[in-house]
Amino acid sequence: MELIVQKFGGATLSDLGKIKLVANRIHELKQTQKNIIVIVSAMGKTTDSLIWQSYDLSQHPDPRELGVLLSTGEIISASLLAIALNNLGCPAISFNGAQAGIITDENHLNATIQFIESVRIEDSLQSGKVVILAGFQGVGTSGDVTTLGRGGSDTTALAIAAHLQAERCEILKDFPAIYSADPQLIKEAEPITNLSYDQLLDMTFWGAKVLQYRSVEIAKKYNVPLYVGPAHTNQIGTIVEDTKMIEDAKVMCLNSHAHVLRVHSSLETLSESIEWLKSFLKTKNIPFPQLLHTERAEGGIDLFMTAPVESLGPIASELGNQSYLNESLCSVTATCQGSTKPELLEKMIDMLETKGIKIIYMIVSAMSVTIFIKPVYRMQAIETLHQLIRVPKIF
Ligand SMILES: Nc1ncnc2c1ncn2[C@@H]1O[C@H](COP(=O)(O)OP(=O)(O)O)[C@@H](O)[C@H]1O
Ligand SMILES: N[C@@H](CC(=O)OP(=O)(O)O)C(=O)O
Incomplete structure (x- = not known):
């Protein structure tokens, strides 16, 4: 499908000012792009704060209830972004995981997507709306809310992009690219402009917090063109694709x-x-x-x-x-x-x-x-x- 999937991370949506900037960016893209699906994470550190609140109440919070609680962070971002877009005159509709038809297994805190029933999403795109999905969540086959593990909105984005055969999936962040080390730890870290799926899989397995490991598995399996770049600036970012390995131990x-x-x-x-x-x-x-x-x-x-x-x-x-x-x-x-x-x-x-x-x-x-x-x-x-x-x- 002629479709762009964009995922905005929590840091890019940390306050209403940033949500307005994101809405402006999507509105601008909508002038040239018919079909846009936007996946959002919870604002700033909302998920951490919900987790610690639940641990203040119980040493072992019930996973079902914790799943329901955590899913609310993304729902807030999705509805706020839809409100901001509609206010700009750009028709938009937000869906939570169940409304989006993201069907998972029953694991409340680390669920795996089984299949996607995308009829509502496709109908909304057809009617010219920007579709905003609350990332990181789905619904188990028994009807309970489930979440996809920390960083799971990356997996929502790549799963939707793979399912609808999007032209590309853009993971947009508060920093310009994937770096040679965590730029918060190493000042000299350098941006990497091109990566293969295998390289990124290795990096995320061994701790690069840029993307959830599972999302990179989906990108590789379905050969989704993937880009990781800045949400609020024009820097270049990182393209991830199926490149050949160079025989080089660098x-x-x-x-x-x-x-x-x-x-x-x-x-x-x-x-x-x-x-x-x-x-x-x-x-x-x-x-x-x-x-x-x-x-x-x-x-x-x-x-x-x-x-x-x-x-x-x-x-x-x-x-x-x-x-x-x-x-x-x-x-x-x-x-x-x-x-x-x-x-x-x-x-x-x-x-x-x-x-x-x-x-x-x-x-x-x-x-x-x-x-x-x-x-x-x-x-x-x-x-x-x-x-x-x-x-x-x-x-
Ligand atoms: N190799 C790397 N390249 C870029 N960022 C990295 C790398 N390794 C770890 N990070 C860290 O990954 C984190 C992911 O960004 P974050 O703001 O949490 O993303 P999100 O957009 O999902 O909110 C950043 O804090 C960054 O410091
Ligand atoms: N909000 C969830 C899911 C997520 O993907 O967040 P982010 O895109 O901000 O890493 C979490 O913090 O785990």
Whole structure:
């Protein structure tokens, strides 16, 4: 379909002034573009604030109720944006997840989209309206509100773009592009103008908070032309497409999970260990974390995991009580333009050892090298390894 999907992140909608700017931008685009679907996140830090309010009331908030609560943030943004657009004389209609026909499984806080019944969306486009969707949410087959996990409005945007075969999906943010490291941590971080889906998948798996990992999976699977750029300026942004890998071990960017837990299971097999963790967390109403790595250890299996702080904190304290918790770590990953090479590992180890940074574990994959280290060394490791992006080639 001749369609542009635009997603505006929470930071770009943090107050009414910014919502008006977004409305102006969409109104301008509507002069030349017949079909526009806009996905919005909750304003500013609304989702965080709703989460902490619910934790003030209960240590283990009921997932169904938490899902309902969190979905309201995006509904507020969507309706405010529709009001602003209608006020400009640009007809617009907002839909929540259920109205948009985003049908998910029953997982209230980390739901997976099963299918999309887009009749209402398509009818509204047909009648000339800009369609505004509250991102990050859907409806389970039993009719309950569900949410798609932190950062889930990226997944709404890519799923809608894939389903309606949009010309492109634009993820619009409060900063200009995807960078060689988190620009809030590294002043020297450089914008990246072109990325492949695989590179972005690797980056988001290993902690780049620019997009939700699952959304990049959808983009790759359905070959959705993807652009990540600024919402309020004219800078260039990053194009993500299916480019060929260059055989080149050049480090392209550094990403990091600030909080990684290493949990010890005394069960014999990996599947038993994962089953044990799943049922333990279920009894505590805690969503299952992102597993990063598993390793056979003395007397069982070690599981390395991360999650948003609001669920990692409870995991740490619950497992700590049961003395399964081994230690808190962090990860730092160097993602390469092409594949990794032994020379890169040697170089990284050498640079870190020179700074006295002790590597606890190292994982090498096709296009990246990840180290697990003590959190106290995190910033120093990112700063040190970021120097590698200026090195032309490492072999
Ligand atoms: N490699 C990276 N490039 C750009 N931003 C990054 C990177 N890694 C982490 N980030 C961080 O990702 C965050 C995502 O932006 P945020 O404002 O939360 O997005 P949203 O538009 O979804 O509201 C920013 O805080 C930025 O500092
Ligand atoms: N508001 C939700 C979903 C989301 O995608 O937000 P953002 O686009 O601002 O990262 C969250 O904070 O997780």
